[in-house]
Amino acid sequence: MxxxxxxxxxxxxxxxxxxxxxxxxxxxxxxxxxxxxxxxxxxxxxxxxxxxxxxxxxxxxxxxxxxxxxxxxxxxxxxxxxxxxxxxxxxxxxxxxxxxxxxxxxxxxxxxxxxxxxxxxxxxxxxxxxxxxxxxxIRVTKQASLAGALIGTGFPFKAQQQQYLDAYLNMFKAVCVNTSGIRRTGSAAIDLAFLAMGRLDGFWEVDLKSWDIAAGIIIVQEAGGVVTDLSFNDQYLESGNIIAGNPKMHQLMYQLINPHVTDNLQ
The missing domain is CATH 3.30.540.10 (Fructose-1,6-Bisphosphatase, subunit A, domain 1)
Known part of the structure; x- marks a missing residue:
C-alpha cells in the first residue's frame, strides 16, 4: 500500500x-x-x-x-x-x-x-x-442515460452563497426533470464516495471548499469517473464548483447544467 x-x-x-x-x-x-x-x-x-x-x-x-x-x-x-x-x-x-x-x-x-x-x-x-x-x-456505474440516473447534489444555503441560488435552482430544475431523482446527504465527501462505488450516477455542486471535495475527487477519478468544474476545466479545487460522473453521465450532466452557469460561477 x-x-x-x-x-x-x-x-x-x-x-x-x-x-x-x-x-x-x-x-x-x-x-x-x-x-x-x-x-x-x-x-x-x-x-x-x-x-x-x-x-x-x-x-x-x-x-x-x-x-x-x-x-x-x-x-x-x-x-x-x-x-x-x-x-x-x-x-x-x-x-x-x-x-x-x-x-x-x-x-x-x-x-x-x-x-x-x-x-x-x-x-x-x-x-x-x-x-x-x-x-x-470499486467503479463508477455504467449508466449511460439521464433517464433512470440518480444524482447527488448539495444546496447553496449559506449566507454568502445566496448570489448563486437562482442559477443553482435553474440547474436543479434541469437535472430534476430529466433524471429519476436527486439526493442530498449533506456531505459532499460522502456524495463523491457514493458516486465512486455506484450508489449515485452523478454529482454536482457549487461553491464548495477544497477540503470538502479533494479526497472525493481522486477517489472518483481512480474509480473511473470524470471530474471537472462547471466550465469543463480542472479548476474545481480553486472554484469549488464541480460536476462528476462516469464519462458519459458527466457529459450529459454538463449539457444540462452549462446553460445555467452565470458569470460568477465560471
Whole structure:
C-alpha cells in the first residue's frame, strides 16, 4: 500500500473513533457558529488535532490545509483535511458524516481517504492504484442515460452563497426533470464516495471548499469517473464548483447544467 495512504487511513480511523464516541452524547457538545448556518464543534477540533498529529509525526515537513485551523506551512506536499464533513448532520443524529483526508503534491492529488465512522466504510484511493471500499475495488456505474440516473447534489444555503441560488435552482430544475431523482446527504465527501462505488450516477455542486471535495475527487477519478468544474476545466479545487460522473453521465450532466452557469460561477 502507498505509504502516505497508510498514514491517511490511520489518521482517519483515529479521528473517526473520536467522532463515534462523541455521537453518544451530542447534547453535551459545545457548538460555535462560524457564520450563519455553519457550525463547528469541539469534536471537529479534536478530530482535526488527531489527524494533524498523525500526519506531523510521519511527515513533519508537509504542509497542511485544514478546515478549522487553516494553513500550516510546509514543503510541496499538502494534506487537505475536513475532520468532520457533515457537522450539522452529526449534531442532529442524521447518519451521514465523514472524515475526509487528501494529499496533494504540487498541483496533483495523490491520495484520498473518506471514512464513515457510523458504518465503518473506508473509501480509499492512491493515484494509479484504483479506488477501494474496505479493500474491495470499486467503479463508477455504467449508466449511460439521464433517464433512470440518480444524482447527488448539495444546496447553496449559506449566507454568502445566496448570489448563486437562482442559477443553482435553474440547474436543479434541469437535472430534476430529466433524471429519476436527486439526493442530498449533506456531505459532499460522502456524495463523491457514493458516486465512486455506484450508489449515485452523478454529482454536482457549487461553491464548495477544497477540503470538502479533494479526497472525493481522486477517489472518483481512480474509480473511473470524470471530474471537472462547471466550465469543463480542472479548476474545481480553486472554484469549488464541480460536476462528476462516469464519462458519459458527466457529459450529459454538463449539457444540462452549462446553460445555467452565470458569470460568477465560471
Amino acid at each position: 502507498h505509504p502516505m495512504l497508510t498514514i491517511a487511513i490511520r489518521a482517519a480511523r483515529n479521528a473517526g473513533d473520536i467522532i463515534l464516541r462523541a455521537s453518544e452524547h451530542v447534547s453535551h457538545i459545545q457548538i460555535d457558529n462560524k457564520e450563519q448556518h455553519d457550525f463547528v464543534t469541539e469534536i471537529d477540533r479534536q478530530a482535526e488535532h488527531e489527524i494533524i498529529k498523525n500526519i506531523r509525526t510521519a511527515f513533519p515537513d508537509h504542509a497542511i490545509l485544514a478546515e478549522e485551523s487553516g494553513r500550516h506551512e510546509g514543503n510541496e506536499y499538502t494534506w487537505i483535511i475536513d475532520p468532520l464533513d457533515g457537522t450539522t448532520n452529526f449534531l442532529h443524529g442524521f447518519p451521514h458524516y465523514a472524515v475526509s483526508i487528501a494529499l496533494k503534491h504540487k498541483n496533483r492529488l495523490e491520495v484520498g481517504v473518506i471514512y464513515l465512522p457510523l458504518t465503518n466504510e473506508l473509501f480509499t484511493a492512491a493515484r494509479g492504484e484504483g479506488a477501494m471500499l474496505n479493500n474491495r475495488r
